[in-house]
Amino acid sequence: MQLSAGRARPEQIEPLRVELAALQKMANAAPVGTSTHELSTVRSQKVSVKPPVVKSSSDRFADKQAELTAEASKLRKEQAELSNMLHKVPAHQDCPELTERIVALQNEIEGIWDEKKFIERNGIDAQPVFRPESEPSIVVQARTLDDVAQKAVLTTELQRLREKRSKLTRKLGNPKASPSKKAEWETELAKVGSQIEQMVGERHVL
Known part of the structure; x- marks a missing residue:
């Protein structure tokens, strides 16, 4: 080689030193034989994933019963307020809006209690639809x-x-x-x- 024979000039040696340093830096950046994709896979495997929380039937039963009781209490309160308003109306004056709303609330409340009793007898997973959702497209005759x-x-x-x-x-x-x-x-x-x-x-x- 020219370097060992003493015939290489400094301007010829310097580019070789730069290239060697770059190669050493790349070799030290990651473990030998491990690619970037493999490192990402290993890291993803170490991340712990918590399983979703699944409530038991007894928990769902208690939640549903509490929800229905709260809903019935809310409707009872509204019904009582409307009844108090109706008592203030003169006997000769008709109030179809108040009367109809009071009756509708009573029907809803009874539907809720029917649903509660059904769940108590048959379990949370066998509940029917006691209160069908209203369909705005259907015109109900007054x-x-x-x-x-x-x-x-x-x-x-x-x-x-x-x-x-x-x-x-x-x-x-x-x-x-x-x-x-x-x-x-x-x-x-x-x-x-x-x-x-x-x-x-x-x-x-x-």
Whole structure:
């Protein structure tokens, strides 16, 4: 070689030194035999991924029941406020907007409680649709004032009959009651139950 023989000039040696330094720098930048793609794969494998949280049936049951109870309470509050407004209206003045809204709220509340009872009996995964979502494209025929008033009367009477049924049930549970009284209450309870069933059907068609 010219360098070992002492015949290479300095201007010939300097480019070789620069090239050698660049090669050494590249060799030290990454482990031998490891490509950039392989390093990225290793890093991605070390990242821990947490599995999604899946609630148990009991947790979902409790959440749904709490949601329905809160919704019913909200509707009850609105219904009470509207009822107070209705009491302030003179007897000779019609208020179809208030009356119809009160009845609609009652229907929604009863639907919620029906749904709660169904879930209690059948479980969270078997719930039906008790309150179908409204379809804006369908024009619902407005009910007459007589229909709204009749439905309001039926709703009030149903509430009274249900309270009476509860009282009769409690009386029948009294161990000190005489057999004759129990027989009388059982007959009355059956009659009240029949009346409730009939009124529910009448109110449904209004």
